[in-house]
Amino acid sequence: MYQYDSIDRTLVNERVAQFRDQTQRFLRGELSEDEFRPLRLRNGLYIQKHAPMLRVAIPYGLLSSKQLRMLAHIARTYDRDFGHFTTRQNIQYNWPKLEQVPDILADLASVEMHAIQTSGNCIRNTTSDHLAGVAADEVCDPRPWCELIRQWSTFHPEFTYLPRKFKIAVSAAARDRAAVAVHDIGLHIERSASGEISFRVLVGGGLGRQPILGREIRSGVQPADLLAYLEAILRVYNRYGRRDNIHKARIKILVKALGATEFARQVDAEYEANRAFAPRVEAAEIARLQAFFRTQPYAALKDIDVLAGADAPFAAWYRHNTVAHRQSGYRAVFVSLKKPGVAPGDMTSAQMEGVAALAERFSFGEVRVTHDQNLVLADVPQHELRTVHAELSALGLATPNIGTINDMICCPGLDFCGLANATSIPVAAQINERFDDLDYLYDLGQIQIKMSGCMNACGHHHVGHIGILGVDKHGEEWYQITLGGSATNDASLGEVIGPSVAKANVANTIARILDVYVEQRQSAEESFLQTVRRLGIEPFKERVYA
Amino acid sequence: MRSIIRDRAVVADAWRYAGEAGEGPEVLSLDAFLASAAGASSAAGTAVILQPTDEPEKLIPYLAQLALVVIDFPKVGEGRGFSQAQLLRQRCGYRGELRARGALKRDQLFFLARCGFDSFDLDPTEDLAASLAAFSTFTAAYQRAVDGALPLQSR
Numbered sequence: 273m274y275q276y277d278s279i280d281r282t283l284v285n286e287r288v289a290q291f292r293d294q295t296q297r298f299l300r301g302e303l304s305e306d307e308f309r310p311l312r313l314r315n316g317l318y319i320q321k322h323a324p325m326l327r328v329a330i331p332y333g334l335l336s337s338k339q340l341r342m343l344a345h346i347a348r349t350y351d352r353d354f355g356h357f358t359t360r361q362n363i364q365y366n367w368p369k370l371e372q373v374p375d376i377l378a379d380l381a382s383v384e385m386h387a388i389q390t391s392g393n394c395i396r397n398t399t400s401d402h403l404a405g406v407a408a409d410e411v412c413d414p415r416p417w418c419e420l421i422r423q424w425s426t427f428h429p430e431f432t433y434l435p436r437k438f439k440i441a442v443s444a445a446a447r448d449r450a451a452v453a454v455h456d457i458g459l460h461i462e463r464s465a466s467g468e469i470s471f472r473v474l475v476g477g478g479l480g481r482q483p484i485l486g487r488e489i490r491s492g493v494q495p496a497d498l499l500a501y502l503e504a505i506l507r508v509y510n511r512y513g514r515r516d517n518i519h520k521a522r523i524k525i526l527v528k529a530l531g532a533t534e535f536a537r538q539v540d541a542e543y544e545a546n547r548a549f550a551p552r553v554e555a556a557e558i559a560r561l562q563a564f565f566r567t568q569p570y571a572a573l574k575d576i577d578v579l580a581g582a583d584a585p586f587a588a589w590y591r592h593n594t595v596a597h598r599q600s601g602y603r604a605v606f607v608s609l610k611k612p613g614v615a616p617g618d619m620t621s622a623q624m625e626g627v628a629a630l631a632e633r634f635s636f637g638e639v640r641v642t643h644d645q646n647l648v649l650a651d652v653p654q655h656e657l658r659t660v661h662a663e664l665s666a667l668g669l670a671t672p673n674i675g676t677i678n679d680m681i682c683c684p685g686l687d688f689c690g691l692a693n694a695t696s697i698p699v700a701a702q703i704n705e706r707f708d709d710l711d712y713l714y715d716l717g718q719i720q721i722k723m724s725g726c727m728n729a730c731g732h733h734h735v736g737h738i739g740i741l742g743v744d745k746h747g748e749e750w751y752q753i754t755l756g757g758s759a760t761n762d763a764s765l766g767e768v769i770g771p772s773v774a775k776a777n778v779a780n781t782i783a784r785i786l787d788v789y790v791e792q793r794q795s796a797e798e799s800f801l802q803t804v805r806r807l808g809i810e811p812f813k814e815r816v817y818a
Numbered sequence: 819m820r821s822i823i824r825d826r827a828v829v830a831d832a833w834r835y836a837g838e839a840g841e842g843p844e845v846l847s848l849d850a851f852l853a854s855a856a857g858a859s860s861a862a863g864t865a866v867i868l869q870p871t872d873e874p875e876k877l878i879p880y881l882a883q884l885a886l887v888v889i890d891f892p893k894v895g896e897g898r899g900f901s902q903a904q905l906l907r908q909r910c911g912y913r914g915e916l917r918a919r920g921a922l923k924r925d926q927l928f929f930l931a932r933c934g935f936d937s938f939d940l941d942p943t944e945d946l947a948a949s950l951a952a953f954s955t956f957t958a959a960y961q962r963a964v965d966g967a968l969p970l971q972s973r
């Protein structure tokens with residue numbers, strides 16, 4: 273993975289010093305709340321319902337064991353012994369003290385981490401494929417490009433006060449695991465017949481109040497021109513994006529108002545006009561970054577029959593929580609953060625330390641965070657899988673439910689978030705309880721439930737196969753259900769099935785929806801999403817409101 | 819008389835914004851400047867203030883006679899002025915004094931300077947002398963900007 277040089281280190285340390293000074297000036301009254309807000313936000317610090325919330329960047333979701341141990345240390349020292357992994361591959365702490373945040377940032381800096389631009393109206397953490405570098409279907413490793421974008425977007429002088437937040441995702445695989453269509457900029461890396469790579473650029477995707485899928489505005493952007501092209505997009509947005517209404521300030525609104533064609537024309541014009549001043553990506557620089565992401569020093573191993581003589585729990589875990597690796601003799605392992613009864617994405621300090629140790633012993637000391645709030649040990653030798661399973665089980669991290677309806681994405685909701693209309697964690701618990709029969713879950717196959725506690729859609733409910741949105745009805749918590757969303761290559765937004773349902777009825781409603789699926793699917797191979805797309809929402813609606 | 823930061827020192831401002839009482843030559847709004855054709859010259863030269871929606875490209879025919887361009891940041895979090903400044907310095911080739919004015923504190927100085935501002939009329943509550951240190955908040959940068967800092971991407 274990328275290693276800081278003295279310049280990266282200096283910048284992060286200088287940021288800690290700057291934020292320490294800003295915090296002290298705020299506490300002394302030299303900065304007003306209004307002035308301090310954008311400064312603390314761009315260091316990931318929110319003022320939440322109960323306490324501040326600190327969001328720490330995990331660039332494109334990649335962590336070393338040492339870094340994960342530091343995250344555990346921070347949870348234990350400054351928080352209530354746990355952290356929450358988010359859909360943007362970051363981690364959030366829900367109970368830090370404002371005065372201690374500079375110390376937390378200093379601790380993070382000691383392991384090459386930070387909270388820079390994890391919030392606020394600036395370019396956020398660049399996200400990517402959690403299987404980058406090991407996926408069989410990728411054309412190249414996207415992470416050197418993510419790192420390039422991370423550096424370019426860090427403290428970009430022109431784009432530090434954008435109209436609104438700005439998120440970039442990169443995918444280099446046939447199957448999009450980074451949800452690029454729901455980002456402000458989504459980049460697909462493609463490889464031509466002659467072996468050259470280039471970038472296909474989507475703009476204006478996003479969820480929230482007005483969910484829209486990104487529109488392709490350009491393909492064939494050459495590696496050398498990537499940053500120049502991104503600057504052109506950002507400049508058009510910075511100048512012309514709306515600033516009068518926070519709900520209309522995302523780039524998607526500008527793209528929609530202008531139309532994708534006109535927006536693309538303005539970007540192209542800006543790109544041409546700025547050629548003399550725009551950054552060029554030097555081949556030597558990208559080669560320098562690529563050197564940090566070489567393939568791991570794999571042992572020469574043969575594939576083995578892992579399931580020979582296996583007991584049922586191991587077999588279930590192997591089938592659901594591990595995936596094929598492009599290196600023979602290896603497997604990628606999902607660490608499930610979706611144990612029933614635990615808030616999705618939450619992890620205790622002890623669990624973090626346990627996984628850090630497992631990564632060191634069995635997976636080259638690296639861990640990835642997925643955008644659906646699990647972790648991945650990407651490079652585990654097949655003959656070590658039983659040990660890894662046993663140890664993950666002991667840590668409570670081996671629930672064999674990856675990809676099932678219990679592998680829900682869920683935002684913090686009313687329990688923690690000041691913007692929420694309704695709780696989401698207790699609803700996740702209700703669903704977990706209702707669907708506790710693993711054989712039934714396996715029979716249902718891949719179904720993603722995504723849940724948000726309000727329209728801000730941090731839980732990506734619009735692109736869940738089943739989406740659940742908390743709404744407030746006269747002070748009571750109600751839930752609106754959507755069907756048919758998807759965040760991958762065939763991205764689509766879910767359709768609302770009808771009036772929202774009472775909190776006590778959410779799991780029952782989902783049970784009815786699943787009954788329709790089981791009755792109507794054409795074969796065991798037809799997935800829930802395919803069935804919904806074939807039938808439309810009517811039959812589901814009829815059953816739910818019967 | 820108002821104090822500003824210019825060329826990294828606290829100095830007295832010789833100019834008067836449109837509508838302000840007092841002495842000194844007036845800084846015109848873009849409309850007023852363009853309406854007076856080539857702009858009303860004074861001994862000190864001509865000055866114009868751009869609002870966030872003003873297009874800096876409109877100044878291109880008049881760059882030679884401009885002594886000062888002010889870019890207004892009316893609200894905390896306003897960010898269009900950063901792009902206006904880069905455009906003025908790079909595409910338009912403006913070399914005169916470029917001032918950021920408005921809801922700004924020392925926390926923005928580093929980025930403003932990188933975009934080509936060389937004078938700063940900060941929020942009246944800001945301690946200007948104490949603010950000077952903010953120009954060296956960071957000792958390196960990842961991007962090429964107006965200040966010409968070596969882009970680290972070619973390290």
Ligand code: SF4
Nearest residue numbers: 683689692725726730
């Ligand atoms: S979706 Fe709403 S409730 Fe959930 S975390 Fe985001 S803002 Fe908070």
